Amino acid sequence: MTSKRARYVIGIDLGTTNSAISYIDTRRYPTGGSDAVQTFPVPQLTGEGEIAQRKGLPSFLYLSTGHDLPAGSLDLPWAENADLAVGEFARIQGAKVPGRLVSSAKSWLCHSGVDRKAPILPWGDVGEISKLSPVEVSSLYLKHMRDAWNHAVTAGDPAKQFEEQDLILTVPASFDQVARELTLEAAQKAGLAHVTLLEEPQAAFYSWIACHEKDWQQTIGPGTVILICDIGGGTTDFTLIRVKKGETGPVPERSAVGEHLLLGGDNMDLALARLVESRMMGGSEKRLDSLRWQMLTSLCRSAKEKILTEGEPQSVPISLPGRGKGIVAGALSGLLDSEDVQDAIIKGFFPCTQADEMPIPRTGSGIQEWGLPFAADPVVPRHLAAFLKRHQAADSSRADDSLSLRPDAILFNGGVFTPKGIRQRVVDIVSGWFSKAGGVKWRPVVLENELPAVAVARGAAYYGMVRRGRGIRIVGGSPRSYYVKVVTTGETEKSPGQIKAVCVIPRGMEEGEEAEIESPVFKVLPNQPVSFSLYSSNARRGDQLGQVLALQEDSLFKLPPLHTILRFGKKRVVRKIPVYLCARLTELGTLDLACHSRETEHRWRLEFNIRPAVSEKVEDKERLKKKGRKKSISEKSIARALKTLGAAFSAEGPLSDDQVTPATVMKALRDHLGTSKEKWPVPVLRRLADALLTEPDRRKISPRHEERWLNLVGFCLRPGYGDVADDYRMQQIWKVYHAGVIFSRDRQCRVEWWILWRRVAGGLSQKQQMALFRDLCPALLPGQKKGTKQHRLAAPERTEMWRTIANLERLPVDNKEEIGKTLIKQIGTSRGEGLNMWVLSRIASRIPLYGPLNEVVSARTVTRWIRRILETEWKKPDQTGFCVVQMACFSGDRERELDANLKDRIEERLSGLEDSERLSQRLHEMVSLSTTEQGRVFGEGLPGGLHLAE
Structure with a gap:
């Protein structure tokens, strides 16, 4: 809750x-106003041992x-x-020693492909430096701001301390709930326990309002978009605000926000660096090593800022010091001029496009410079066109024949729009x-923020008032x-890619408002973890609270699952209890979901699982068209299979010659389910696993x-997610x-033990x-301490132990x-x-x-x-070639690239191999693995509809 006793309202960008940082001293300006925001x-x-004040803090x-x-x-x-x-x-200093510089920590907060709480920054191989997590780095920025304020303002008065004020912390509108919660965690680590998030x-827009509080209605009135x-x-963030008529006058209403786009100034710096790198290398395909690339990017960023600043030189020399021996390792120099910058930014990111040009879809996993998954298409106008088209329902009366929604005014924000020429370019395009054609030329009104560099912080302070x-x-x-997502027992088959889901927060729900979803009724098992699949949409309108809908999964944004443990009664209670969901948008700007018992007063809060996302991919439409709809397995068939499974593992043993046994259970299951085990879908596999x-x-x-139990449970749980x-x-x-292992003297039991853990390793924590690694080390790695009880390893057991250790991808790099x-x-x-x-x-895969x-x-x-492998003769060239390509394939991330x-x-070594063209392509392009290739990498086939990362 906001404390009205705090003297200062502080906005943090x-x-x-x-x-x-901007602030309002409420004692001097109790009613706020534009003059109140400082x-x-x-x-x-600013130098070694030199301290100075700056209007901002470079991140x-x-x-x-x-x-x-x-x-x-x-x-x-x-x-x-x-x-x-x-x-x-x-x-x-970081531009001089890039291996010790951390930048773009905010972008890492929303990267689900890494553990955002793990010490991963600076990204890449940086030697002796102790790394920090994106959350910790963000916390250090906030801590510096807190300490700087307390040093300059507090003067011994605890009531003036930064952490005791009303703090408004801004985040991108496209930040998902996990990124928002991680931002709040960073604030808490900095000693800022009570902050409110603002997009x-x-x-x-609040900053613009603050500067025009008395006359804003003369510029934008009711109906203005x-x-x-x-x-x-x-x-890149797009937002639509529509002014509507209120009871006491015009009211601005936020009507739409865009999708998350990792596209901004960092991308432009990289584009300039690639241009200069190409010149330094004489146009060849040679590339700088990671450290020099980071240095070049920093120098290009600085040069860009100088060139785009009015009155500054129109060309900036760029020099890289030499490293090691050889031509490439020697000192390199280049030049970046205003024409380069204009071409790279205007032509590369803001070219003239048509209204119906949509973003080019991602192929493979896309480019990941510095490990970050940047937007596949860098052309900003295409993303803007898609945004306006997607949100045409925001004001259907304004729908245009060629596009969708025509804005009346544009407000620019962010460092990319500091140069007037880029703002003008966007206005011209829109x-x-x-x-x-041939008619009256139309142009939107441009709303100007007087102090664009601090507009977000100023607007946040104004919002505090x-x-x-x-x-x-x-x-x-x-x-x-x-x-x-909801699942109904015995429901009819859905269309491919379609899910059934209940709306728990309708669009437009206000902060602080709490909603109880009485229907549908969920039934869950107590005293064990439960999980709910959560999705969001920024385009759907009109869905009502509690409404159960059939939705296309690829039109939604999938959030990490929500989970909790429902502690209830005695631990051995196995009956399912009925619950309903309760949803609330907190005043902090985050989502709060909970389960409530329908029988008691129990309430269980659901929390996001922020573990790095694995690749759970729904088959794309084209693949489904080619393969056709899969034959469903009836509930009756599944029931027979489960009954057979129970009989196979009965303690009484077979009562007749035709009764199923562990040796014959797989054939019986195939007969009941009507298909080979490789075609059993994930839901059926998991029901068999649950029974086991x-x-x-x-x-x-x-x-x-x-x-048989070890073999079958591993098969039904693969790949662990x-x-x-x-x-x-x-x-x-x-x-x-x-x-x-129960029967540890039985060799086949030991073999199946390792097959099990190899199959499910993807679902295990680090x-x-x-x-598992510690168990495997004594037998596989020399110099490891041997256990007291060692048996001689037969070849099949040793093989499965190696295959298991290969699939432990969460192991620290040192162990790999x-x-x-x-x-x-x-x-x-x-x-x-x-x-x-x-x-x-597998261990060395890019x-x-x-x-x-x-x-x-x-x-x-x-x-x-x-290099060692290339020095040897390949006795199995096709197999070795495939494995080497796995170790050297194109990743898009310079830190991982060879x-x-x-x-x-x-x-050269691949030439002449049966699949040499395909393998060579993978060395230089992001290529999706075929089903067969996925099987070769994983070690066996995967359940239908589940695909590994590409």
């Missing part, structure tokens, strides 16, 4: 490349080793013996979309609707029971791990995978390198190819199947391994 000059390091962090700068160089009045710097000097485009284009260092009842409020509630997990002691009956309840199933199967060192020593021996090469390709990108083995290490010369050598 935590930007991708620049942050800022910008706080942030004290920060850069420099991590010192303690030996690179004189003692005391990074000290601040409030921090002695500092080993890091935030702000202007961090940016300057940046709204903050920019305002388009806010907000492009900063990392993201004007062209809506001007009739709005929350106290002062000023003009933007209404509109939630810009998105939210849905929870319910009775884990049945494997104790005999070695043959255990052998893909179903909403798999997290719970992984908890259950991990209890089996603690129990160990801690669990480390436990340990495995790789063992395998690479065997290259050239009789055991060097085949299995060992496949294991090495693109993990499910693991986080921050645990990928460095390009430097993998380069050494591949040297072009090395790829040339690989291509």
Whole structure:
């Protein structure tokens, strides 16, 4: 809740490349107003031991080793013996030593492909530096702002402390709920326990309102539609605000927000760096190493800012110091001029497009410079056209024949729009979309923010007063609707890609409003984890609270699942209890969902699972057209299969010759389900797995029971993810791990034990995978301490142990390198190819199947391994070639990419192989793996409809 006792209302713009603070002293300006909003000059390091105030705080962090700068160089009045710097000097020093620079932390907060709480920044192989998580880095920026304020303003008065004020922290409108919660966590780590989130485009509009509070209605009246284009260092945000007639006068209403686009100034810096790199390399395909590339990008960013600043030089020389030996390693120089910048930005990001030009869809996994999944299409007008087309329902009376919604006014925000020429370009493009051929030319009104660099922070401070009842409020509630997937027993078959979901938050629901969804009734098992699949949409309108809808999954944004454990009664209670959902948009700007018992007063809060996302892909429409609709398996057939499964593992044994046994159960299941086991869909597989997990002691009956139980449960749970309840199933199967192999003297039971863990490894946490790694090490890795009870490993058991260790993608890089060192020593021996090469390709893969990108083995290490492989004769060339390509395939991330010369050598060895053209393509392009290739990488086929990362 907002505290009216706080003296200051403070707006914080935590930007991708620049942050800022604005505030209102409510004692001096109790009613607010445009004059009341002040910008706080942030004290920060501007040089070694030099401190000065700046109107903003560059969002850069420099991590010192303690030996690179004189003692005391990074000290601040409030921090002695500092080993890091935030702000202007961090940016300057980091350009010289890029391996110690952290930038774009805000972009990493919304990257689901990594563990955002893990120490992954600076990205890549940076030597001795201790890395930090995106949350920790964001927290350090906020902490610096807090300490700077307290040093400059507090003067010993606790009531003036930063953390005691009304704090409004801005986030992109496109940030999902997980990114918002991580932002709040960063604030809490900085000692800011009570903050309210505000979307940046709204903050920019509030800033304009603050400057025109007395006459804003003369510019925008009822019916006016305002388009806010907000492009900063990392993201592109579009928002529509429509002015409607209220009871006491015009009221601005936020009517639409855009999708998340990782597209901004960072992309433009990279484009300029690629241009200069090409010139430095004489137009060849050679590329700079990662550290020099980061340095070049920083220099291009600085040059761009100088060139785009009026009165500054129109060309800037760029020089890179030499490293090592050779031509490429020597000193390099280039030049960036105004024409380069204009061509790269205007032609590359803001070309003239038609109103019906939509964004080019992503192919494969797209480019990931610095590990970040930037937008596949860099052309901003295409994304804008798609946004306006998608939200034509915002004001159907304004629908145009060629496009959708014509805005009356445009408000620009973000550093990208600092140059007037870029703003003018967007106005010209939008004007062209809506001007009739041969008719009157139409142009939107441009709303100008007087202080664009701090507009978001100023607007946030103004909003703080709005929350106290002062000023003009933007209404509109939630810009998105939210849905929870529901499954009905015995429901009729849905169309491909279609899900059934209940609307839990309709679009427009106001902050602080709580909604109870009485229908449908959910039934859940208590005292064990439950999970709900959550989706959102920023385009659907008119869906009502509690309405059950048939929705196309590819038209929705899938959020991480919500989960909780329903503690209820005695732990052995197994009956399902009826619950209903309760949803609330908090005043902090986050989503709160909970389960309520229909029988008692119990309430269980649902929390987001922020574990790095795995690739759970619904088959695309074209693939479905080619394959046709899959034959469904009836509930009656599944019931017969489950009954047969129970009989096979009965403690009584077969009562007749025709009764199913562990040896014959697979054939019986195939007969009941009417198809081969490879075609059993995920829902059927998981129901079979649940039946087996319910009775884990049945494997104790005999070695043959255990052998079949381990084999079948692993097959039905593979690859450990893909179903909403798999997290719970992984908890259950991990209890089996603690129990160990029952018939440990039986070789086949031991073999099936490792097959099980290889199959389900994708669903295990890093801690669990480390436990498996420790079990495997004594037998597989030399120098490891042997256990007290060792049996001689037969070839099949050793094979499955290696296959298991290969699939532990969440292992820390150090452990993967340990495995790789063992395998690479065997290259050239009789055991060097085949299995060992496949294991090495999994450990060293550039693109993990499910693991986080921050645990990928460095390009430097993998380069050494591949060079060793290239020196040997390939006795199994097709297999070895495929494995080497897995280790060297194109990733789009320069930190993971291998040297072009090395790829040339690989291509030479691939020539003449049966699939050489396909393999060579994978070295240079992002290529989707075929079903057969996925099977080769994973080690066996996957359930239908589930595909690995590409």
